[in-house]
Amino acid sequence: MSIQIDDTDRRILRHLLADPALPTAELATRAGVTQATCWRRIDRLAEAGVISARQAVIDWRALGYAVEVSLRFTLDKTNPRAFDEFLAAAREVPEVIGIETFLGRVDVRLNIIARDMQHYQQLYRERILTLPHIADIEALMLIATIKDSGGLPL
Amino acid sequence: MIDLDDTDRAFLRDLARDGTLSAGELGRRHGLSQPAAWRRVKRLEDSGILAGQRILVDRPALGFGVTVFLGIKLATKGRVSLEDFERAVTAIPEVQVVQHVLGLFDYRLRVVARDIADFERVLRRRIMTLPGVGQVEANVLLTEEPRPGPLG
Numbered sequence: 001m002s003i004q005i006d007d008t009d010r011r012i013l014r015h016l017l018a019d020p021a022l023p024t025a026e027l028a029t030r031a032g033v034t035q036a037t038c039w040r041r042i043d044r045l046a047e048a049g050v051i052s053a054r055q056a057v058i059d060w061r062a063l064g065y066a067v068e069v070s071l072r073f074t075l076d077k078t079n080p081r082a083f084d085e086f087l088a089a090a091r092e093v094p095e096v097i098g099i100e101t102f103l104g105r106v107d108v109r110l111n112i113i114a115r116d117m118q119h120y121q122q123l124y125r126e127r128i129l130t131l132p133h134i135a136d137i138e139a140l141m142l143i144a145t146i147k148d149s150g151g152l153p154l
Numbered sequence: 155m156i157d158l159d160d161t162d163r164a165f166l167r168d169l170a171r172d173g174t175l176s177a178g179e180l181g182r183r184h185g186l187s188q189p190a191a192w193r194r195v196k197r198l199e200d201s202g203i204l205a206g207q208r209i210l211v212d213r214p215a216l217g218f219g220v221t222v223f224l225g226i227k228l229a230t231k232g233r234v235s236l237e238d239f240e241r242a243v244t245a246i247p248e249v250q251v252v253q254h255v256l257g258l259f260d261y262r263l264r265v266v267a268r269d270i271a272d273f274e275r276v277l278r279r280r281i282m283t284l285p286g287v288g289q290v291e292a293n294v295l296l297t298e299e300p301r302p303g304p305l306g
Contacts, residue, residue, distance in 0.1 A: 056169035104293030
């Protein structure tokens with residue numbers, strides 16, 4: 001379903017995305033609309049699928065996963081099934097918290113977490129290097145997240 | 155760090171999918187009273203495991219058709235230039251995520267743009283002009299699939 005999005009919607013979304021925890025009253029004030037309007041607009045955006053979900057963020061570090069690594073893969077594209085088979089196998093690894101595919105030098109990125117470096121090394125050898133159709137792997141180890149915002153320049 | 159049981163993990167799995175679930179609904183799903191479920195959610199929040207909410211939007215419907223991940227290598231290093239770079243890059247509205255990483259690049263950025271032409275504008279005017287920026291690699295996001303992670 002596609003709906004017309006006006007400046008009021010954009011204003012509400014801009015503030016909502018910048019701070020998803022805002023109570024509706026505060027959000028309405030910031031966006032310069034009444035609370036009733038704010039509710040109605042958010043409902044409408046959710047119904048149309050523009051707002052597709054509201055999800056809890058899990059802090060894996062607080063759960064004891066101290067290591068987070070971004071693994072960038074180049075796949076052997078001579079095999080037409082390479083992407084599908086690689087992705088299906090990657091979904092079987094519980095420590096993979098996100099899968100992204102790209103157009104560029106990197107084909108697929110897996111975001112993987114581990115309890116410590118020893119655990120990471122074990123995962124890397126037993127679960128990652130054994131994934132099918134890998135041509136090349138590069139690892140970026142996360143040191144710090146400086147900014148993480150779902151904000152859009154609306 | 156707190157110990158989690160199967161019910162805690164089930165709560166986290168459910169909330170990671172739908173953060174609007176009430177304690178009453180979580181309790182109904184997993185055989186707990188509303189107050190007992192509420193106490194568990196509170197404990198998960200207090201321990202920092204439940205770290206707020208994220209809202210997913212249909213970016214193309216809002217006019218943002220392109221998401222690009224950039225790997226950035228700084229040309230000059232040193233404490234001052236890292237701080238200058240971080241301050242400048244976090245201020246760019248199109249940059250959603252900034253991560254300091256170790257490896258082939260120094261920083262990883264997630265950038266949203268209306269289309270490829272708009273991305274080129276952001277890249278040229280905002281990214282390439284950042285203090286200390288050196289080599290830049292761009293990969294255009296095709297699909298993204300968040301996974302539940304080791305909660306099962």
